[in-house]
Amino acid sequence: MSATRHSPMSQSSTLLHFLRHVSFPPDPHLLPSALKSCPARPLARALHAAAAVSGLAEDPFVASSLLHTYLRLGAPGDARSVFDRMPEKSVVGWSALIAGYSARGDAEAAWGLLDRMRSAGIEPNVITWNGLVSGLNRSGRALEAVTSLARMHSEGFLPDATGVSCALSGVGDIKQVSVGEQVHGYVVKAGCRLDACVATALIDMYGKCGRADEISAVFRESTHMDVASCNALVAGLSRNSRVSEALLLFTEFFSRGVELNVVSWTSIVACCVQNGRDLEAVDLFRKMQSEGIEPNAVTIPCVLPAFANVAALMHGRAAHCFSLRQGFLHDVYVGSALVDMYAKCGKVQDARTVFDAMPSKNVVSWNAMIGGYAMHGEAANAVQLFRLMQNLKQKPDLVTFTCVLGVCGQAGLTEEGRRYFIEMQKRHGISPRMEHYACMVTLLGRAGKLDEAYDLINEMPSEPDACIWGSLLGSCRVYGNVPLAEVAAEKLFELEPENAGNYVLLSNIYASKKMWDGVNRVRDEMKNMGLKKEKGCSWIEIKNKVHTLLAGDNSHPMMTAITEKLNQLAIEMSRLGFAPSTDFVLHDVEEQEKDNILAVHSEKLAVALGLISTSPGTPLRVIKNLRICGDCHEAMKFISCFEGREISVRDTNRFHHFKDGKCSCGDYW
CATH class of the missing domain: 1.25.40.10 (Tetratricopeptide repeat domain)
Incomplete structure (x- = not known):
């Protein structure tokens, strides 16, 4: 609901409109209509007063409308007051009040009302129980929701599809798969397993409980292929790292013409990102837009890590511009994801610009920026920002200290790292975890x-x-x-x-x-x-397209030109006295063969592609899945000087910025 609709001026004009267009005393049919569309409590109370003055507050139809309106607007106390004054309390009124208290998480009051209802001689029905189960589940009281369904069944009421669906959601939240299997058994016996809502709830429950095989089994038994089942399937399979299966089923939904929504597309993009399928995530995000589905404030922070992981800076900038146009930049999660994206794409200053412009920041935002500085080896900036964070009374967490200790290790700030390790424990009460000890081992080592x-x-x-x-x-x-x-x-x-x-x-x-x-x-x-060394793989973005280069792979369409460029560079390096560091080759082979092995490391292939595909002087950014070797590190220094290029290489540890024959790491890596 927008802020405008909540404003006193808007409420007053709505009330004036109502008062001008109804006769006095107010019509008992118009009052419920006005209450049904009432946007806020003050206006509801004004309409209630009008009803009381005219004597219509006791009218069953008007009283029922007041009761439901107050519950809808989150005013259970007012609803209870209306209900207590109702001369005739029907099962509908009791059920509505019980559902209202359940939805607020007040299980004790809801159960108390159920007992009072029975004492008044009115027996609850399935709708009463459904309201209780669903309200408790929506309010986060998952265990009570499941218990309510069990009590409902024990008292002779047969749960319907609505109650079962809500209870299954609660089962998933508490991860009690044995209870879920019992509910599943009841569903089969009751003959409602083909109900679309029940099937979706079963898929969701098994997904939350880590039972990926059951997810597929339920889907195969179901005759429904709608957007809800698609979203539940993708989410469940993603939770259980079954990304290939999720992609296959999503494609099937799409090909069958199911009207997928922004939640569907966001879920499959997030599924790919969380499971290391970044290029697929980028392609799906582009396809989503080509299908006319507009990303929302959840989609953007889901896809930005994919752009960051493959250095797709132009895609990241486009997402930034889109977020700016849509007004998403006030969202702290969008802002934090942008900070992280720019830092991982080698643009740490752009990351800081976004960070400084964020209207509000949480610990995730601070960690993203401190971690960005750490990734680039900018220890002084990381430590300065950490101190600013503390001065502004933002409490650091486990991740913050991982970033700070990590950058101290990279920069050789041994004593500072020791001090922060102690400060983390004594000043902030944070017990070191494995990652902090790992940082300290690296720092000392x-x-x-x-x-x-x-x-x-x-x-x-x-x-x-x-x-x-x-x-x-x-x-x-x-x-x-x-x-x-x-x-x-x-x-x-x-x-x-x-x-x-x-x-x-x-x-x-x-x-x-x-x-x-x-x-x-x-x-x-x-x-x-049966173990094999992981192949080196590098990514480089050229003209808005991400290229993937594998060590020793000849499949790239420009491989002939890439090889020619590398040979030219090798001749120049040799002429100017540069010798490959063959110590970094793992096999006892002849020196010439060692040179050949080094020449096809993936980061060299990526840089060569960048050199022949961009204008002279254009900076190059490369991402690598492994740590850069010493020979490639020396080669990049030479190429940056010989070609007059700035070259950024992000390996698994950090960024290396090569310029004029030097690296930002100072050869301390």
């Missing part, structure tokens, strides 16, 4: 204090997880500490036996020390376990 990092792990109050040991292993890679790396790797092999990345990292460490026996041993173990 990157500073060369590997033994101290190992001691911290041994002193942890709980068993270290894979994130902790992974942080230590990463630091061992930087300093070539083989004995400690083997300790960390063994722990990781126990915790994550199927994570090929851990084996690759240990193999990297052996390779950097030319310990080829160790490399071969790790490779054999990977082969025996």
Whole structure:
């Protein structure tokens, strides 16, 4: 309801309009009509006064309208007063009042009214029970809603589709799948499993309870393919990481001409984003608009992470402009998502501009901006913003300190990181979690204090997880500490036996020390376990289109031109004395073959594509799914200088901004 309709002036004009167009005493048929369209309590009370003055307040039709109006406007006290004055209290009035108190979450008052109703000699009916169940469910009292359905059934009332649907929603919220299965059994026996609302509620319940197979089974049994079942299916499958199945069914709904709404499209976009299918999310968002479905304030923050993850800056800017035109920028979630998008697309200053312009900020907004600075290695700005956050009395949370500790580790601010770690606990009462210990291990390890990092792990109050040991292993890679790396790797092999990345990292460490026996041993173990190294993949946006480049893949239509450009660069690098860092190749092969392996790393392919597809001097932004290797890091420094380009590469750890032969990380990464 808009603010204008709530304004006193609007209410007064509505009342004047009513008073001018009805005779006195007011007509008992016109008063209920006016009450039905009444937008606010003050006007309802004015109409109530008019009814009382004219003697119509006791008219059953008028009294019933007053009762329902007060309940609709969230004034149960006024409704109760009207009800208590009604000379004849029907089952309809009792049911309405019970439903009203239930919808406010006042289960005690609702049950009390049910007892009073029976004491007055009026038995509740199915509508009474439905109002009780549905009201309690809508008010967040899911357990009481389910209990009400059980009591209804125990007292001999057969729940209908409405009551069952509401109760199933409550079952999903409390995640009691065994109760849901009992309700499902009743549905089958009662013959209402083909009801569209019941089928949708069953899909929703099984989705919330993590039973993806049952979701599909219910859908196959149902004869309905409407927008409600589509939305429930997508949401349920998404919750259970069944994104491929969700996409397939969504396509089926679309091809059969089901009139999908903004909720349907937003759900499938969110499903893709949450499950790492960013390119599909981008395509679906564009298709949504081509179908004439306008995004809303929920769609935008759902799709922006997809643009961020594949560096689709132009798409992100378009979403920003759309949000501006639609007036969405006052929404704190839209603003926070824009801050995150710009930061992840390499435009940290644009992120700060959006952040500063936000009319209101919550902790998510502050975390997005501090995390953005951390991602770009801008420690001074991150710490300054963190202090401003505290000065403005915005309480930091777990994520805030993860960002702050992370940026201290990246910038080598060891003592500052120690101080914030202590401050988090003593000043803010936040007990460190695994991610905070991982940041501290990285902080100490990157500073060369590997033994101290190992001691911290041994002193942890709980068993270290894979994130902790992974942080230590990463630091061992930087300093070539083989004995400690083997300790960390063994722990990781126990915790994550199927994570090929851990084996690759240990193999990297052996390779950097030319310990080829160790490399071969790790490779054999990977082969025996059927593990394969994750392929390097990079994304670059050129002329509003996102290109995907895979290491060693020749499928890109411009691969011949890309290869020619890389060969030209290799000749120039060699002529100017640049030698590839073959220490970063994991196999004991001839030097020339090592050079060839390095030449096809995905970030080099992406940069080469950018160089041949854009005008001289145009900045290039690349996103990579793995950490950038040392050879590529050196190559990017050379290319930025030789080609006169600014090159930004975002790997799994941070942004590297290359310009004039230097990197923003200062080679501390």
